[in-house]
Amino acid sequence: MARKLTILMLxxxxxxCGPGGKPAPGATGPEAASAPILAMTFGTKGEKEGxxxxxxxxxxxxxxxxxxxxxxxxxxxxxxxxxxLTFSGEHLGFPRGLAVVTSGHAGFGVExxxxxxxxxxxxxxxxxxxxxxVNHAIVKFDSQGRFLxxxxxxxxxxxxxxxxxxxxxDEEGNLYVxxxxxxxxxxxxxxxxxxxxxxxxxxxNGEFMRPRxxxxxxxxxxxxxxxxxxxxxxFDPQGNYLGRxxxxxxxxxxxLMRGIVxxxxxxxxLLDGLNHRIxxFDPQGxxxxxxxxxxxxxxxxxxPEGLAMDRQGNLYVxxxxNHRIxxFxxx
Numbered sequence: 001m002a003r004k005l006t007i008l009m010l011x012x013x014x015x016x017c018g019p020g021g022k023p024a025p026g027a028t029g030p031e032a033a034s035a036p037i038l039a040m041t042f043g044t045k046g047e048k049e050g051x052x053x054x055x056x057x058x059x060x061x062x063x064x065x066x067x068x069x070x071x072x073x074x075x076x077x078x079x080x081x082x083x084x085l086t087f088s089g090e091h092l093g094f095p096r097g098l099a100v101v102t103s104g105h106a107g108f109g110v111e112x113x114x115x116x117x118x119x120x121x122x123x124x125x126x127x128x129x130x131x132x133x134v135n136h137a138i139v140k141f142d143s144q145g146r147f148l149x150x151x152x153x154x155x156x157x158x159x160x161x162x163x164x165x166x167x168x169x170d171e172e173g174n175l176y177v178x179x180x181x182x183x184x185x186x187x188x189x190x191x192x193x194x195x196x197x198x199x200x201x202x203x204x205n206g207e208f209m210r211p212r213x214x215x216x217x218x219x220x221x222x223x224x225x226x227x228x229x230x231x232x233x234x235f236d237p238q239g240n241y242l243g244r245x246x247x248x249x250x251x252x253x254x255x256l257m258r259g260i261v262x263x264x265x266x267x268x269x270l271l272d273g274l275n276h277r278i279x280x281f282d283p284q285g286x287x288x289x290x291x292x293x294x295x296x297x298x299x300x301x302x303x304p305e306g307l308a309m310d311r312q313g314n315l316y317v318x319x320x321x322n323h324r325i326x327x328f329x330x331x
Contacts, residue, residue, distance in 0.1 A: 031280065038325070166178040199224075
């Protein structure tokens, strides 16, 4: 009897985690044969704990826990997609993009750090930063959802924001914020001090029309998606323009670039909201793979918004229109 109950519990757990092992649909391109596998889906539409309403942002910590922002706030799930906790809602107006500090050397304690910068970086491990669109601020929480700090206010000065919509962190724990209404990127240290700003409104190289997503590679280069350009622009660590990824004049390839991540090999993944797909480019900007299609079935998308990648190269997609998160694993 006990064995039978154990088997039933395992079956229920697998069902709760969603379908796994299914090839990503709609795969094309030179690497189509190695398209990722759908590993998990979780989330249903609703207002209760663990349910999602139009998820926008997604992030993953070093333990594989998943953080999701939606119309209700920010929730934390374990690696299997099981609800853990809700962040303090009183400190958030309209959460959009979010990022988790996950860098650092395993087993290296804060007390062993040799510099103030190193101590600050290590002590910030697991902290979560949320872009609050309506309050024009970045809100900082610990991994248990406890409020720690708020950076910024509405304005055009350094450290001020107009409708910040997305952000990411680098290996040093510095923040890169898409300051959408000011048509720029701001780089902040973990305490919220401004280190760099770049960008302005316009249609030239290094300028933005509707900046949307941001990512940083292992060399410190910065990538920014722009809803007004159907592409991503690449900048060096000082904010100097280097090039672009994803431009096409072809009507069938008109994109709506939103989320963006860069893997450990420098490959760039762009989330195309208009065509409900993900595209992978090599470091030189050559298209390698695209997968996904519109729909409600597992592996399909409806108006996807956010994109994240963990240390193992798994992709997490905030599938907004289907009120769920989908995880894809490399083959």
